[in-house]
Amino acid sequence: MTISVHKAVLLPKDSPWFSHALPENFPFLVIDEQSKIIEPALLYLIHTQLKRGPRHWKQHTADAMAYDLRDWFDYLAHCQWVNPVTKKLEVGKPWDVAAESDYIAWRDTMQEVISPQTNKHLSSRTIARRQVYVERFYAYAQKKGWYDGEFVISKIRKGRLSHDINQGEFDPESNSAKAEVVVSEYRERMEYGEPVRPLSEDEWHRIQLELGPLPSEREFDLRPSRDRIASELTIGTGMRVDEVTSLTEFQLRDLHQAWLVADEEQRKDGFFALYIVKTKRLKPRTVLVPGYLIPELMVYLDNEREASIIRGMTRANAKGQKYNRPTSLFVNHTESAVHSGNAVRATSLSCEFKKACLDAKITHSVEKIDIETSERYRVNLSKHHFHDLRHTFAVWTYHNLKSNGETEPWKEIQVRLGHANLKVTMDTYLKVVDVDRRNAGRVQYNFKRTMGQPDA
Template sequence: MEDRLFWCTEISQSFFMVDSSDVIDEILNSLSNDDDEEPIEWVIRRARHVVDNPLLGKLKKLHTIPDGFPLVVDEHSGSICEPILLFIYDKFYKNGPSTYVKNTALAYCSDLKDWFIYLEDFGLTWTQVSRFNLDSYISVMNGTVSPTTGKRYATETINRRATTIESFYKWGREKKFASADTPDDGLLLFGGGRAKPVPKRTDENAPISVLQPREVNLLFKELGVEPAHWVYHEKEATSRDWLACNIALKSGLRISEVKGLKVSQFSGLFKSNINPLKRYPIKITGKGGVSRFAKFPGELIMDIKLYVEGERSFISSRSRAEASDFLLLNPLASHRFKGASVSVRTLERKFASACIRAELYIQETIESVSWGREGIVRLDKLTETPSFVFHDLRHTYAVWSYYKQKQSGVAEPWLDIQACLGHADLTTTWRIYLRCAQDFEAGISDGYMRKINAI
């Protein structure tokens, strides 16, 4: 199943060999197939390079998608969701590699995957959707919690998903994908104007979450061993999660940037004498494919070196990861996925679990929603919600860096922080990350700063 998920189905594979209009005809012909099937479970997978099909050798030109291109597939059958595939291809790659932004394509793919899951739960096909169905989906998100975070959906997420779905159906109208089951007011026939944006809630204007030194110490005790203390004979132990969080805390990287780090970015430094007090520039490719230089403290580089030469080397020698350049690998205890590059979801999950074990959580009653063919089932349940998410390490880096540089006499510390975080506009740095810094700057004691500097 694992390998099969990365291959195109017969229809989708032919899409990259011939004109897309041929595929449109095949999809339209397949829309009338109402055979009962096992419930679909949509997930996202990444494409691997497609090889030439000898049966299609007569074709003059071979069109392929790039390695890592996001695909929405059925976990059970491995079949690709072709409408989403066609849409993502047309929007992000049809006009050439220069228009392809991997993270943006993945975000669109994720939004549409969740939309198709919603439709599947309510027994709807994507061709049957009307404005009422989209408005209902927005209403459900606005009144429930995310199954991923356990918190209410952010207004920004709700509005972004609505925009993505409307863009998808606009494309569908242009391709004339309407079918026999499309209602007269269906989005494949009639746009009906854009959905009204959901206004931001009052609680979303609250200051960002920043970990205090005591909370950081409690959290890191639950994240696993430090690279210097890892030993090969303790099979369940790993320093991967500790290191991933330490990188985010001390360099300000986003979780996707931490996951994407490569050994080759540091190998040159490993050959030199590393000064633990010096900050070393490391080139990072961030959101939208934009590059910047993040500054890694020497002590962090030393931790990375210990991990590479210790646990990572041990994992590589006992798995299929020897050719991988990714820095953070799954430990041998991961069994089936040992030696693979760690996923963003795994890092999020490990961080949340560590928060719970460190008692950095709040108990609250949330509404659990399950969707079925008989309607919505709502249940209230008491849950332990982590007080922080992985991204709060980036917030903490920004605020702590501000304090450290101000204490060192730097007149405009926000300029360095803006560059390290990769913000094109200084206003973003101020509005999101440093808004709360000055509010309690006067209350920061020398003892507090000593605690920060000691971490």
């Protein structure tokens, strides 16, 4: 029995089922051999993702939940168990008779699984996330009366059972923290479960050069400036990548009006408030945009962005298609074969940032495992991700506030990052700034354009 994730298709508007249909690309689980939808899993996904309506769900979150649940249901589909009714050994255990012992065995099985995407063992974060979604699914099923009893009786440890599964240090029978995970000081976990890796000044300078010119410098460097200015905006404000891609041209034009009436010093060294609503947990907050970035963003808006939109409009007209002018601030490049002028996706900015890291030779060596031969090999991957710009903003802000006499800058950083509480901020960055304290004197909170120039 095979379990797959399928995606909903968009029904015609004249269909009698249109008003009841799932949003386009909404995921659900299907038993392939029977072409049967796993209804409890679908209802759980609808409950968690569509409770605020079909316009307020996130594709990547829904996909993660669906694929994590698929892994659990697929595990059960291959489980051998004795049917208490027939007294026979059967393959494929029903989800509603699975118990805590099955859950623990599944977690232990994941310790040895090789990810086909990364060719590495599943990370502790991935295993823990899968466990969380499965536990929440069963809690929902219990509430609905679909599952009798209690799925999780004891406190089950989540994630990896030891720092290195190849050293034989973990006990597969254990469901408690017998083996302590050794985590380096720079692998402090943050709100996404990722390690904190702030950029050094040298790394940021080298990445800037690979990302392209600032919009005002394109007279001498014809490369696109979108990825550079988007990265500058993130390291200057601490916004997340999806928050950056959610910005609109109208927000920038309003910001520019405030910039125009400010005095020269404020324009050069000050900050301008930008209210954003499309944030994590949809909790609005105000970010402070460095004044020097605003005219650069306007140059991008009126030149490179407009050229991309014209290219997209021209291609659509040539094909007899309708083109909807985007309101998003950042759009796809003119060189894009199909999507020129459309709103840029967060994944596009992230991919371009990784490429810049690779081109700048800012990499780290990672061991992977060939799924077919089990042979180990090493590859060089990007040392940083786009989200590390947000980390860098937090660390540099800390040093800047400390150098200006702030004894406890955490509250300010919490507000600027939009964390729900102060503990998240301190747990995320406390060890990082302590380890990096030796660099506090040379790390400067300076996002001036000159940082992109060789003599900065």
